[in-house]
Amino acid sequence: GESVGLHLPTLSVQEGDNSIINCAYSNSASDYFIWYKQESGKGPQFIIDIRSNMDKRQGQRVTVLLNKTVKHLSLQIAATQPGDSAVYFCAENIGYGNKLVFGAGTILRVKS
Amino acid sequence: EPEVTQTPSHQVTQMGQEVILRCVPISNHLYFYWYRQILGQKVEFLVSFYNNEISEKSEIFDDQFSVERPDGSNFTLKIRSTKLEDSAMYFCASRLRTENEKLFFGSGTQLSVL
Numbered sequence: 001g002e003s004v005g006l007h008l009p010t011l012s013v014q015e016g017d018n019s020i021i022n023c024a025y026s027n028s029a030s031d032y033f034i035w036y037k038q039e040s041g042k043g044p045q046f047i048i049d050i051r052s053n054m055d056k057r058q059g060q061r062v063t064v065l066l067n068k069t070v071k072h073l074s075l076q077i078a079a080t081q082p083g084d085s086a087v088y089f090c091a092e093n094i095g096y097g098n099k100l101v102f103g104a105g106t107i108l109r110v111k112s
Numbered sequence: 113e114p115e116v117t118q119t120p121s122h123q124v125t126q127m128g129q130e131v132i133l134r135c136v137p138i139s140n141h142l143y144f145y146w147y148r149q150i151l152g153q154k155v156e157f158l159v160s161f162y163n164n165e166i167s168e169k170s171e172i173f174d175d176q177f178s179v180e181r182p183d184g185s186n187f188t189l190k191i192r193s194t195k196l197e198d199s200a201m202y203f204c205a206s207r208l209r210t211e212n213e214k215l216f217f218g219s220g221t222q223l224s225v226l
Contacts, residue, residue, distance in 0.1 A: 008152075034214060043116075043203050043217035044155060089155065091215075099145075099168055100215055102155040 008087065010107040019077040021106045023090030028071060032093035034100065035064060035075045037086045044089060044102075047075070077108075085110045114138045116218035118204050124224045125194055133189045133221045135204030143207040144187045145215065146179065148172070148200040155203065161187065194225045 013019045025033065031052040036044035050057045050064045050073075057064050063076040073090050087107050091100040117136045125131050137144050146158040160167040161179055169177075178190045187206075191198055201220040207213050 036217075041219075043205075043219045046214050046216065049214055091155075099157050099160055101157065102147075104154050 008105050008107050010109060012109045012111060013080050015082060015110055015112050016079055019075075019080045019084070019108060019110075021075045021077075021088050021108065023073040023075075023103050023106075025071050025073055025090065025092045025103065026101070027092060027094050028068070030092035030094050033064070033066060033073050034091045034093075035062075035073075036089045036091060036102075037084075038089060038105075039086045047088075080108075080110050082110045082112055084108060116204055116206055116216050118202075118218035118221050120221060121219065122222045122224070124226065127196055127225055128193050131191050131194055131223065133191075133202050133204075133223070135187045135189070135218055136185050137187055137204065137206030138208075138216055139185070141206035141208050141216075143167075143209070144179075144181070145205040145207070146189045147203045147205060147217075149203065149220075150200045158189075158202075191223075194223075196225050199223055199225045 034049040035047040037047050038044045048059045048062050048064050050066050055066050061078045065074045077084055085108055087105045089105045090103045094101050116138055119134045123131055144161040147155050148158055149155045157170050159169040159173045159179055164181060176192045180188050201222050203220045204218045205215045207215050
């Protein structure tokens with residue numbers, strides 16, 4: 001039967017440590033990827049994006065790594081803070097229709 | 113910073129009733145989207161809209177769903193006869209132009225069908 005809900009993987013880190021959240025994407029033709037952060041009761045909030053012609057991009061405290069060979073994306077958060085606690089989704093742009101397809105999400109819990 | 117706004121934040125309706133969810137995308141954006149998220153699940157694509165017509169829709173977006181841009185600022189999602197399984201958080205999103213541009217999301221409308 002159909003499951004009622006997904007059991008999201010959870011990453012628990014100590015405040016100040018670095019976090020690495022991983023994502024496997026589905027379509028080798030995807031050419032654009034985004035990481036979103038979603039806090040409880042809110043919409044997805046843009047964190048960082050990367051195009052398929054790059055393998056690394058850095059923002060403020062965040063870095064995204066793209067490995068097209070194994071279709072893997074990761075988000076690194078440096079010096080994780082309590083405000084980083086949220087669900088993190090990767091999303092890929094599939095096709096010319098400008099449609100973003102989201103992954104299942106990872107819960108990040110930051111312990112003070 | 114400009115943002116996508118959605119109203120209402122919560123909508124409770126009886127099964128079989130029609131609901132309209134409203135969105136005001138960012139003013140200079142050209143592509144508009146509806147996504148939904150059932151509690152505890154991932155964000156799912158429903159429909160994309162560009163140049164006053166649907167660009168793409170998912171299999172979720174059946175004949176009970178419709179979208180409209182009635183004026184220069186609003187973008188609506190209508191569900192004609194709601195079902196229990198339509199209960200979800202519905203997110204509107206907009207994008208400035210072509211592919212490979214980030215999508216901006218609203219805060220969502222929590223729809224509860226009783």
